[in-house]
Amino acid sequence: MKNEKGGTTLKLGIIGTNGITVQFVEAAEGTGHFQLTAVYSRHEETARQFIVETHDAAIYTDLAAFFASPIDVVYIASPNGLHAGQAIQALNAGKHVIVEKPMVTDRSQLAALEEAQAAHPDQLVFEAARHVYDPNYQVIADYVKNHKGALCGATLVNAKYSSRYDAYLAGDDPNIFSPRFGGGALMDLGVYSVYTAIGWFGLPSEVVYLPNVLSSGVDGSGVASLSYDFGNVTLLIGKNYITQAPSEIYFGKTTLSFGATGVLDHAHTFGVDAQDLAKPQVENPLAYEADYFGRAIETGDHAAFAKAFNLAKQVHTVMGQLRATTDIHFGTDPE
Numbered sequence: 294m295k296n297e298k299g300g301t302t303l304k305l306g307i308i309g310t311n312g313i314t315v316q317f318v319e320a321a322e323g324t325g326h327f328q329l330t331a332v333y334s335r336h337e338e339t340a341r342q343f344i345v346e347t348h349d350a351a352i353y354t355d356l357a358a359f360f361a362s363p364i365d366v367v368y369i370a371s372p373n374g375l376h377a378g379q380a381i382q383a384l385n386a387g388k389h390v391i392v393e394k395p396m397v398t399d400r401s402q403l404a405a406l407e408e409a410q411a412a413h414p415d416q417l418v419f420e421a422a423r424h425v426y427d428p429n430y431q432v433i434a435d436y437v438k439n440h441k442g443a444l445c446g447a448t449l450v451n452a453k454y455s456s457r458y459d460a461y462l463a464g465d466d467p468n469i470f471s472p473r474f475g476g477g478a479l480m481d482l483g484v485y486s487v488y489t490a491i492g493w494f495g496l497p498s499e500v501v502y503l504p505n506v507l508s509s510g511v512d513g514s515g516v517a518s519l520s521y522d523f524g525n526v527t528l529l530i531g532k533n534y535i536t537q538a539p540s541e542i543y544f545g546k547t548t549l550s551f552g553a554t555g556v557l558d559h560a561h562t563f564g565v566d567a568q569d570l571a572k573p574q575v576e577n578p579l580a581y582e583a584d585y586f587g588r589a590i591e592t593g594d595h596a597a598f599a600k601a602f603n604l605a606k607q608v609h610t611v612m613g614q615l616r617a618t619t620d621i622h623f624g625t626d627p628e
């Protein structure tokens with residue numbers, strides 16, 4: 294099928310039927326690269342409700358039948374620990390993959406996913422680390438690069454009181470506060486900060502994570518420290534408190550300030566070099582990633598894939614190193 298820009302509209306299938314998938318489908322279709330054609334849910338009624346919120350598409354409650362259907366790309370927004378296995382199933386079925394963050398929950402999943410992609414080199418896999426594709430991510434990257442000599446540290450913040458925390462406190466067991474599928478603050482929000490730290494400053498020499506562990510066994514919040522030759526990068530991560538604390542990158546007499554690492558909607562510097570840096574954002578912040586993924590898949594742009602996948606590999610290697618400094622274990626960890 295040809296889109297308005299003369300390219301091919303990719304047939305999109307989705308796994309996971311919550312709000313983020315509705316938002317992704319809207320963004321993806323808005324780029325002109327994708328058309329929702331198949332919905333997988335464990336429950337037919339949930340899939341029916343999903344197509345009421347989006348538009349008509351084929352419904353599957355059997356995962357094998359979903360993967361065998363004529364879709365080009367699978368977007369995966371299931372619980373964290375299922376991402377890698379479903380991405381591998383999609384690759385084996387000859388589909389491209391866009392998988393929500395975190396793409397994997399441990400190093401063995403990372404290795405298995407990399408191996409599966411290598412066995413299907415024409416199929417591309419992207420982690421939906423949406424902030425990396427926001428124009429302000431590059432604005433901040435450029436500022437850091439151009440002022441590297443003065444760089445001496447950073448505090449990166451991503452903390453928000455989760456809409457599911459009250460239910461957890463009331464005795465429910467939502468996936469995001471359970472070790473069952475790799476929940477917790479580091480996996481959910483910390484991954485955004487690890488992405489920015491590695492994307493802007495490179496790989497740290499040492500890392501440590503001090504989690505505040507809930508009775509479920511996962512971290513409700515925590516503080517991570519990443520050591521670099523220029524100084525320390527501190528990550529403040531939380532799913533059980535609200536904050537107005539900014540993220541900051543320190544350059545001696547100038548500091549670059551912005552908000553949560555996952556929402557790069559503003560950025561300015563203060564001190565000697567005071568300026569507003571931010572570029573305006575489009576309404577649906579997932580549109581940037583959807584456009585990048587759609588273009589890369591349509592044109593078979595392996596360089597775009599390799600750039601994104603290499604960064605994702607570094608991020609998940611460091612995520613594994615951070616968790617290895619704690620006693621947090623997931624139901625999906627290898628024996």
Ligand SMILES: NC(=O)c1ccc[n+]([C@@H]2O[C@H](COP(=O)([O-])OP(=O)(O)OC[C@H]3O[C@@H](n4cnc5c(N)ncnc54)[C@H](OP(=O)(O)O)[C@@H]3O)[C@@H](O)[C@H]2O)c1
Nearest residue numbers: 309310311313334335336339370371372373393394395468
């Ligand atoms: N990029 C972003 O801004 C952003 C925002 C929010 C979430 N996310 C990511 O999106 C993913 C989904 O987040 P979420 O909060 O929607 O997660 P969730 O509530 O745990 O579940 C996601 C979906 O997975 C299915 N599911 C739930 N429990 C399951 C189980 N036990 N076994 C198999 N499937 C199950 C459900 O779909 P069915 O009932 O239809 O099968 C559900 O819609 C997460 O990885 C999260 O990190 C990203």
